[in-house]
Amino acid sequence: xxxxxxxxxxxxxxxxxxxxxxxxxxxxxxxxxxxxxxxxxxxxxxxxxxxxxxxxxxxxxxxxxxxxxxxxxxxxxxxxxxxxxxxxxxxxxxxxxxxxxxxxxxxxxxxxx
Amino acid sequence: xxxxxxxxxxxxxxxxxxxxxxxxxxxxxxxxxxxxxxxxxxxxxxxxxxxxxxxxxxxxxxxxxxxxxxxxxxxxxxxxxxxxxxxxxxxxxxxxxxxxxxxxxxxxx
Numbered sequence: 592x593x594x595x596x597x598x599x600x601x602x603x604x605x606x607x608x609x610x611x612x613x614x615x616x617x618x619x620x621x622x623x624x625x626x627x628x629x630x631x632x633x634x635x636x637x638x639x640x641x642x643x644x645x646x647x648x649x650x651x652x653x654x655x656x657x658x659x660x661x662x663x664x665x666x667x668x669x670x671x672x673x674x675x676x677x678x679x680x681x682x683x684x685x686x687x688x689x690x691x692x693x694x695x696x697x698x699x700x701x702x703x704x
Numbered sequence: 705x706x707x708x709x710x711x712x713x714x715x716x717x718x719x720x721x722x723x724x725x726x727x728x729x730x731x732x733x734x735x736x737x738x739x740x741x742x743x744x745x746x747x748x749x750x751x752x753x754x755x756x757x758x759x760x761x762x763x764x765x766x767x768x769x770x771x772x773x774x775x776x777x778x779x780x781x782x783x784x785x786x787x788x789x790x791x792x793x794x795x796x797x798x799x800x801x802x803x804x805x806x807x808x809x810x811x812x813x
Contacts (some may be wrong), residue, residue: 595746633707634747634792634803681746690734690796695746 594618597682597696605704606672614665614697622688623665625657628679628698640665641688673704690696708736708776708793708804714770723780725807727793728773735796736769738778740789741806747792750778783811 595616604610616623625637640659641645654676656668665682679700683693708727717723727736735754739747753760753769753776760767766779780787790806 597746631805633805636801679744683747689799690801691735692749692752693739693747693794693801694749695739697746698744700744 594694595682595684595696597680598698599699600697601700601702603668603702603704604672608672609668609670611669612667612680612682612701614667614696616663616665616682616684616694618684618694620684620686620694621662622685623659623662624683624685625665625667626681626683628681634681638667639688646688658663669701672701674703677701677703681689695698707802708795708803710791710807712795712807712810713805714810715742716802716812718812719784720782721745721789723783723809723811724727725791725809727778727797727804729793730774730788732771733795733797736767736776737794737796738765738776739792739794739803741792742789750791751793780809783809785813786812787811796801 595651598613600639622641627635643659654662654671658666677700681698682696708729711726739753741747749750751762751767753767760795764781788811790808792803794801794803794807
């Protein structure tokens, strides 16, 4: 099993659809993250969960809703998205949060029509 | 700001010539990390250097940190075509990791 697995790898959705991105980590880490990567912009931190508790929410619009049912799984529920939300969504995990090494998944490429 | 800024934005280097990328930031930090990303893939951690360290090596990678100048450099010695990727610095402070926009490195065969 690879360390951090994201599904689906590619997703196309209309603005009225509801979909979810899934992330699973097999590293025994306690912290999980969602990042957004858009063209020509730095990686944007969206959400951080530490021991299944949300510790960071960087002013992300409510059309993005995270869920962390346990320390190995992280979801990003998507609803009524806009075309500008098209991006690569990256999940990451780290041992204990903080400023230590991040382990990334391969990302979910989202296109909103 | 804490965010690192890489320089140059893009770099084309002949295979075998050393490749150097720089990162500058504006606030004090606890550590600085370098990551690599192949096109459309996830980021891969390369190296972490703490604020009390000045230089670190890992294989063909050499990272320096100058906290007085608030800058870091990543040197890839004898790069190969497979090293073509984007390279990001990420500064760590107050339990936050902030990424720069990255340097796109293209190694010419």
